Amino acid sequence: MVEATPPESLSGVDPAAETPEAADADGAPVGKPVDTLQRARDRALVERAVGGDLEAFNELVLIYQDYLFALVVRVVHDRDSAADAVQEALFSCYRNLDRFRGDSFRSWLTRIALNAATDVLRYRKRRPADPYPEWEDDSWQPPAGEEASPERRTMRRQTARVLTEALAEITSDQRTAIVMYDVEGFDYQEIADITGVSLGTVKSRIHRGRLALRELLSDDMELLRE
C-alpha cells in the first residue's frame, strides 16, 4: 500500500476546523468563512471526481480519512472493523458520488461512514462472541509531549483508557452522539441531520449518555479532574 502523502495545499486543512467549536492557531474561533471555503473546495473536488478524475477523489480521501477513522473506531471500538467500515464507506462514496446533492460533503461522508459503522455493530450483535475486543494497542494511547513526565503520561493513558472503556459500555446511539458532539465538534442540528433523528432525540442521547458515563466513571472521576 502506498503511504499517504497529502498534497501541500490540502494537508494542512483539518476537517474538524469546519465546526463552530473549532479554533485557529491563535485560539480564535473559526467562523463561517472557513466553513464556506472548505465546502466550496469539497464541491470542486467532487465535481472533478464525478468527471472521472481519481486524483480529485483521492484528495478528498486524504482530507477526511483520519477524521473518518477516528470517528468510526470510537463507535465500533475495534480498529480492524473500523478500518473495514471506513474502506466500505469510501467505496460507497465513490460509487455514488454523482448522487451527492447536499451542501456539506463532510456531513454526507460522515453519514455513510456511520451507516457502515452501524452495520458493523449489527453484525456483531448477531454474533456476540466477541462484542468488544480488548485493545492492547499502544497507538490508542494519547500522544505525550517531550516535556511530559512519566507519571503524567501514565495518567493520561489511564484517563484515555477508562474513558474509552466507559464509552464502549453505553448504548451505540448515545456513544455516536457524544463522539460526534464532544470529539468531532458537530452541532446538534448537524448530528440530527446525519443520524436522521430529531433535535430533541440528539440532545437526549447526549445528556443521558453523559449521565451514564458518570455512573460508569464514578470510581475514576479523580483522573478526569486533572
Next chain:
Amino acid sequence: MPNNHSLSAEHRRHDRLLVARFAVGDAGFGQDHEASELVRRCNECAALAAEISAISRSVGKLPAAPRPRDFRLTAEQAAQLRGSRLDRWLRTITGSGWATVRPVAAVALSIGMVMSVVGVLPILGAAVPAPASTFDQLPVAGAPSPEQTSDSRNGQSGPVASPGDAQMGVEGVTSPEPPADINLNEAYVRPTPAVEPQPGESNDLPKALPGTGSSLRDWLLLSGVAVTTLALGVLALLYTARRRYNDPLLR
C-alpha cells in the same frame, strides 16, 4: 466527593437530566434559573454538574486513533467501482432523483388496467345515447308507463344481446307508424326495421356507427394495453435496478 450510590433523599427528587444539561450550558430558556437553584442549594447536584462538565471536557480531549492504512483508491479499484455505462445509469435511477418515477408508473399501471378492462366490457356500446325520440314519447293509447317497462329496459330479462341490436331497437321504435298490435315491451327489445330495404339495397345494418362505442372501445383497449405494458416495464426496470444497485450505506 459525594457517593453516587448513597444519594440523599432530597437529591433523588431533583431533575438530574436538567442538571446535566445545565452543566454544559444547555438547560434551555426558562430552565436556567431552576437548574442554577438546584446546583446552588444541593451539594450533590453541584458535584453532578462539575463531573458532567469534566466528562464532557475529557471526552473532547480523547486522542484520535491513528488509522492503520491509507484508504486512497487505486485505479483498478476505481474502475471496478465505477462499472460500465449501463451500471452507472442503473445506479442513477435508484437515486432520489428518480423517486417520483415509481409512484407515477404505479398510477399509470392502474389507469392502463382500468382502460383495458373498460375497453373489453360491452357496456360502452350499450351506453351509446339513443336518438331523441324514444319509447317513452310514443303516443300509444293504453301503453304501459315507463315504470312498468323499466325491468325489461334495464336488461334484467330482456334479450339485449349486442349494441347492434340496441341500435336496431331504437330505430324500430322511432318509426313513424308503429304497428297497431305491437307488444310494446317486445317492440322495445326486439324491434323490426321500420323501413324495408329497397331493391338493390343491402339490408345489413351497421354494427355500430362510426365514432361511437366500438371505435372508442378499441381505442381504450389498445391504449390501456400500451400504457399497462409501458408502466410494467418501467416498474420492472426500477425494481431490478433497486435490487442490484441500491447501496444500503446511502440509507
